[in-house]
Amino acid sequence: MKVLSGKRPFFIVRAPANSISRSSLLGLCTFFAAIVLHAQIRNFPYVENFDAVVAPALPSGWTATGNFATTNTSPVNSPPNAVLSTNATTSHALVSPQLDFTGKGVDKLAFFQRRSGTHNSGILIEASTDGGVTFPIRVSDTLKISSVDSVRYGQFSLTLPSALNNQPNVRIRWRIIGNGTGASGTYRLDDVSVTVRALIDLGIRSISLSPSFPSVTDPVSFAITVENLGIQTVANYSVELFDDVNRDSVGQSSERIAQLLPPSITPSDSLTVEASWSGFSAGEHQILAVVTATGDENLANNRRITNLLVGLTPQLVVINEIMYAPSSPEPEWVELYNTTGDSVNIKNWKITDNTGVKITVTTLDKYIQAKGFVILTHDSAFFAVRPGVPSPVIVLNLPALNNTGDAVAIFDSRNIAMDSLAYTPSWGGSGGRSLERISPEGPSTSQSNWGTSLDPSGGTPGRVNSLTQKDHDLSLRAVIVSPAFPIQGESITLTARVANAGKNQAAAYAVAFFEDANGDSLAQESELRSRTPSTAPLHPGDSTSFEARVSNISLGDHRYIVLAEYAADEDLLNNQKVVPVVVGLPQKTVVINEIMYAPSGGEPEWIEIYNTSTTSINLRNWKISNRITTTKYTMSTTDILLPAKGLAVVTRDSLAFQAFHPAIPGLLLVNLDLPLALFSNSGDGVVLFDGRDAPMDSLFYSPSWGGSGGRSLERIAPLGLSTDQSNWGSSLDTSGSTPGRINTIGQRD
16 A cells, blocks of 8 residues: 555555455445545534644644644644644645535635744645645635734634535645745644535624614614525525514514515525514513524524614603601602503613702613512612512612602603602601502692502502502401390301402402401411302402301400402402400390489489399499480499499499498499489489490489489399389388398399
C-alpha cells in the first residue's frame, strides 16, 4: 500500500490475477468506504478548534502537506491548541475533512489567523468538489500580511461560493503560496467554522407597527417582512402573529391575532405582509411573529419579537382607597384598582399630590391583575402592620398626604393622567381608617362616591372595599328568635334572613346553625345543629329565609352562630351573626306578692315578690315598673339569688324602710333611682320583668282592692290570678304589712 504525498490519500492493492475472490473484494471496498466516510462532515455548523488532539497531531479527516501541525505553544486563539506552519518560502497546504453539503446551500467559512512579521507569503483559500483531487474554486482573494497580524488573531468570515451548494465531496484548503521571504516565519490558524444555508429557510426580518403608541381603543397595523434565506423557492408557508400574553416566546392558539398565507418567495428575496388588530389591553405587549414552512431547516430565525405599548383610557385604573391619616405605626398608602379585564403594567407610572411633583411608582415591570389591586406606600412598615395583603405592594417615595385635605393623581408611562381627586376630611377616612371609594365606575371627584372604611382593621388594602358592592356577596341580614322570650323546656325557631347583596346570582350556598357552647364566637363543626343547602339560585337584591328548630331548650344563656356559607363570597364580614338567646322561666314562677303603694308616716313605697318554684332564681337585671312600662327600674345589676319559696322586697330607701321594718327574713333590694311615688294611690299598674325584659307577672290595682291608709295590699294565693281582685286584700298585720314574711291573708302550704 502506498500513500501519494500531496494528493488525496488512496490505496493501491497489488495481488496476483484471480487471487482475490469476489466476496473478498466487496469486503475490502466496504472497509475503504468506511474509512473515507469516517471523516465526512454532514452536521452543520461544523466547528473545529483543534483542541481535542495531542500536538502535533491533526484532528481526524484533516490532512496537510509541508509542516502544518498542531501546537500548544502560545499564542493560541482558544487554548490549548492551534495549527502552525513555519515557512513562508515553500508552498504547502492544510486541507479540511470532507464536507457533505447534500441538500444544503453553503453559507460562511470563518476562522482566526495570526502571523509573525516575517511570514509574508500570500495565502489562498480554495475549495474542491471532488474530495480533494483538485481545488479549482477560489474562496478568497490572496490573503496578505497586515500590520496587526503579528499583534493579535484576526477573524475572517468568507462567503462560500454557490458552486459548493448540494455538493457531497467538498474539501477546503488553506494554501501557503510560498512567495515569501521568511523561512522561519510562523502562520497560526484556529477556531474554524463552516455554516450552511438550508434548501428551505424562511426568516422574519422585521416587524413594524402603527401607531407607535396606541390607546386601548385604537386598531394597530402590523407590517411583517419575511425573507428567503434558503436556496429554493418557497410557495406554501404561513405567517402568524401572536399577542404573547404569557411571554414564553411561544405562539399558542389562544394568543393568535392573525394568520396570513403570503405568495411564493424566491431565494434571497423578501416581502412584507400586513395585519391589523384592535382590542389590545393597556400595558406592554410582547408581539410575536412566526413564519412556518414545511421542511424549513433553520427554525432559529422563524420568529421575531417586538414590544407594543398600549395606553389606557383615563379612569380604567383608578385611585380606589387612601390611608391619609393612619394610626402609628401604620404608614400612609394609596390603593389603585384595575377596572379592566386585562392585566396592566404600571412600569414608569407616576403619582403626585397637590404639589404637582411627580414621583415614579416603579421602573420595573409591575402588573395590576385584571380586576386587581396594587398598594403604594412609602414605608416597608406596612408589611408588619398589614401582613398577608393579597395584592402587590410597592414601596416608593410616596408624597406625604395632608390630614386636612390634599390631592392625589396618577399618570401612566406616557404621562397621561389616569385618575385624580382632591379630598377633605369631610369625605371620611380620618382617625386611622382609610378613605374608600364606593364605586370604581363612579366619579372620582364626587364626595358621595367616597366614605370611611367599615372594615374592622380600618381599611381593605388589596381587597374589595367594604363600601363597594361585590360581584358575589351574601349578607345575613337578620336572625329572628321565636318565641322572643323562650321558656325552659320549650322549642325555639331560629329564622335567618339571607339577602344577595352582590351583583351576580348566588347558587350552591347554605345556611348553618351552630350552638356556641364554648362562647368563643367561632363556628365549629362539633357545635353544628343543622345545615340547610339552598334549593334555588338567589338573584341580586332578593332575599330568602332559612329555619332551624331547637327543642327542649334549657334554662339560662345560650349563644347561637348563624353562618351563610358561600364559596364565592367576597365579603365575609356580613356572613355571620351571633345570636344570644336567654331562656327564662314560665310566667308566674315569681309573682308580685305584696305592694305598699300608699305608705304613711314617712315609710317608702315597696313591693314584695315571691319565688313559687323549688329552685333558686337569679334576680340580676330583673326590673319593675308601674303602668308606664317604657320606664323600668332594675332590682339588681349583680347576681342575687332568690331562694326557693323565698321572698324579696324592693324599695328606694333602705334606711327609711328599716325604720319601720328593722329586720326582715327575706331579701331587701334597693334602687335609689326609684321615684318617691312610683305607684299612684288612686290605682296603678305593677309589672315584674325578668332579666330578659320579659313580663313575669303584672296586675292593675285600685283602692277598692285594699291596701290604702298605710296598709299593704297582700296577695292571698301565690298561684292564683294576679289580675283577680278577689286574690288580694289589705294586710291584717298589726304593723300594717308583712314584708319578707308570709302574708296575713295568704294561703299557707
